[in-house]
Amino acid sequence: MLRRALRLRLGPCLSGRGLGTYRRGSTLDWDGKVSEIKKKIQSIFPGGAWNPLYDTSHLPPERSDVVIVGGVLGLSVAYWLKRLEKQQGAIRVLVVERDHTYARASTVLSVGGIRQQFSLPQNVQLSLFSAEFLRNINEYLAVVDDPPLDLQFNPSGYLLLASEEGAAIMERNVKMQRQEGAKVCLMSPEQLQKKFPWINTEGVALASYGLENEGWFDPWCLLQGLRRKLQSMGVLFCQGEVTRFISSSSHMETASGEQLTLKRIHEVHVKMDHSQEFQPVECAIVVNAAGAWSGQIAELAGVGNGPPGTMQGTKLPVEPRKRYVYLWHCPQGPGLEAPLVADPSGAYFRREGLGNNYVGSCSEEEPDPGNLEVDYDFFQEKVWPRLAQRVPAFETLKVTDR
C-alpha cells in the first residue's frame, strides 16, 4: 500500500526503474484487446452477417489488372510486365501462389541447370537470354538497401553423351545451336577421355560440351530475388488457390458464317488456405504460369470442354510428372571440373557443392506424380548401375538422405 502510494505520488516526476510496470504500457497487445472488444460487442447485438471492421488483410484486392497464377515463371512474367510498363503503377499485377513456402513447387525441387543444348532454336534463344539475365541478375533485380543476390552460378557446362544412333541428331543439333550463338563443341571419345579421365567412354560415339553460359545455379535464390524485387515494384502477392473463373461469353459469327461462342474471363475466385473463404478478383487478363498444374488451371477456365477431337475439346496438354533426384557422397568422384553429365541411357549427375557431393538421377521411368515420395530402391536398381558404368569411381558412392 505504501509502495502504491509512493508510485502514485512519484509517478509524474520519476522516470526510474521502480516504475517498470508502467513502462509496459507500450506492449499492451492492442490488436488482441481490440478484437476481444469487438467480439464482446458482437455478442451483445443480435448476430448479423455484416461485419464492417473485419480484417481482410490476407485477402487479395477486389480488383486488379492482371492476375498471374504461378511459380517462378509467373514471377518472371510479373517482373517483365512491371519492368516494361511506361509509368510506375500503370498496371496492377496480382500474383496468386498456392504455397508461399514453395515446398512442393517445381522450382525449388529442381536440379537448377541451365543449358543451351536444345533441339529447338527458340529454346536456345530463350536459354541464351536467360543466361545473360542470370549473369547480370544484380542489375536486373536490384532492390535499394538489400544485399545483392548470390545465385551460385557454376558455369561448368553440360556434357551430353550420345551413342551411335543419336550421334547424327546430336551433330545436327549442335550445328543449329552454334548458328543461334551458343558455344558448344563436339568431342570424339578420345578427346573426351583426354579431357575428363574419369569417364568411361565405352558406347559413346560423340559428346557435346557447352563451353559458356551453361551450368547450374540455385533456383531458390532466384525465386527469392524475384519476389523481393517484385514487392519493391508494387506487385501484390496473395497466398491462395484459384478455384474458379467467372467468364462472360458472347456469341459471335466468323467471316465464314460459323457460329462461335467466345468466352472472356473477367473474375477469378481465389480461395484461402484451410478455409472456405474466397475473394472474387475482377481482372482484365489472367496469366496461367502454374507450371505442372497449368493443365488443371486451364481446365477451370474451360479449355477442353467440347467434343473430343476438335480444338475446343483438346485439353491443355500439361500434366505433372515426377522425377526422383538423389544426393550422394563419393570421395573419389570426378572433381571440380565435372560438368553436368547426361548419359545416353538416361542417367545424369552433377557436382553439388565442394564436399564431393553429387546430385543426379535417371530420367526414364515415370513414377506416380501424386505425392512427392522418393523411392530409394529405384536408385539401387536403375540409376546406380548406369552411373557406375559411365564413371567407374561411382562404384563406391553412398547415398545421403535427401
Place this chain on the structure above:
Amino acid sequence: MLKYIIPTIMLMPLTWLSKNNMIWVNSTAHSLLISFTSLLLMNQFGDNSLNFSLLFFSDSLSTPLLILTMWLLPLMLMASQHHLSKENLTRKKLFITMLISLQLFLIMTFTAMELILFYILFEATLIPTLIIITRWGNQTERLNAGLYFLFYTLAGSLPLLVALIYIQNTVGSLNFLMLQYWVQPVHNSWSNVFMWLACMMAFMVKMPLYGLHLWLPKAHVEAPIAGSMVLAAVLLKLGGYGMLRITLILNPMTDFMAYPFIMLSLWGMIMTSSICLRQTDLKSLIAYSSVSHMALVIVAILIQTPWSYMGATALMIAHGLTSSMLFCLANSNYERIHSRTMILARGLQTLLPLMATWWLLASLTNLALPPTINLIGELFVVMSTFSWSNITIILMGVNMVITALYSLYMLIMTQRGKYTYHINNISPSFTRENALMSLHILPLLLLTLNPKIILGPLY
C-alpha cells in the same frame, strides 16, 4: 417551381412501385419528360429574373444549369443499367432513389432565392453523392474517396454558414433579389478579409481550386458511372454558380483578395493539364481534365468582367456535357475490359467504329475545337484575362496546347493503333450506349448554333 419539384419527388414512388422489369424504363422515360419541361424556364423576360415565389427563382444564369441537371438524370439512369444489373432489386431501387433525391436537391439549389436555403441544399447534395460513391463504387479505395470528398467540401463550406448568418444579421436579408439592391461596399479590414474567405472557400473547394483539388481525382475515379457523371457535370458547377452569386455582395474586396486564387488557378490549370499527359488510368485523366477546365472558370469569375462571366457560364455548360460524355465513354470501355488502364484497351476504332465516332467528338469538344461552345467559353475567358493582364495569354495559350495534347493522347491511345490481342471478343456497342452518347453530344452541337442562351445574364 412546383412543376419541377413535385414530379421529381414523385419519381421516387414511381421506382419503388413499378414492376420489376419496368423500373429502368419507367424512371428513364419519366425523367426525360420532366427534363423537357425545364425548357420552359428559357422564357425569361427582360434582363431581370423569373420569379416563381419567395423561395425560388431562375434567371438566365441558373436556367442553363438547371436544364443541364434535369437532362442528366435520364442519361445517368441509362448509363447505370449495366453495372447494376447484377444487384438485387431493392439495391437497384435504392440507387435510383439516391439519384432522384440528388436531382431534387440540385434543382432546388440552382433555383434557391434565399442564400441560406441555397446553403442547406448545397450541403444536402453531399449526402446522396457520398452514398453513391461509397456504396456502389468499384474499389476498396472508394471509402477513402468518399471520406476525402465529404470532408473537403464540408470543411470548406462550414465557414460559409457563419458568413451567411453574419450577412443576414448585418444586411437584414439574404433573399437574393433584395441583396442585389442592398449591397454595400465591403471595406478592407481583417474581419472582412475573413468574411470574404469564408464566403468563397466553399465554392473554391467545390470547383475545385488547384490547391484544394485532391478530393476530385479520388471521388471521380472511384464513383460509379452515374456518380462520376453527376459529379463532373453538375456538382462542380454548383461551386461556379455559388461564386457567381456571392461575388455580388463581396465588392470591392474581390479586386485584391482574388489575386492569390487567380494565380493558383492559372498555375493549376497548366499543372493539372500536364498531369493528364502522364496518367495511365483513363478516368483519372478525365478527372484531372475537369480540374483544368474549372480552373479557367475560377479565373473568369474572379476577374469579374462581363465577357469573363459570359465565358464562365458557357464553359460550365460545355464542360458539363463534355466531361459527362467522356466518363460515359470510359465506362463503356471499363464494362468490356474490366480495367481502367488505358494501355489494356487500344485500337478500339477497328472493333467499335461507331463508338470511335463518339470518342472523336468528345475529344474534339474537350480540346475546345471551334465552333463548339467549349471554344466560345475558353475564348471569352482568354480575351478577358488578356485585357486584365497581358501576360496571362501565354499561360492560357500553353494550357490550350496541353489540353489539345492530352485530349488527342487519350483519343489515339484508346482508339488508334493495333488493338491488343485480348480484346478481340468484346461485345459490340449496345443501342443504349449509342443513345447515351448521342444524347450527350446532340445538345452540345446544337448549342453551337445558338450559344446566346448559355451566355448568362450579362449577354
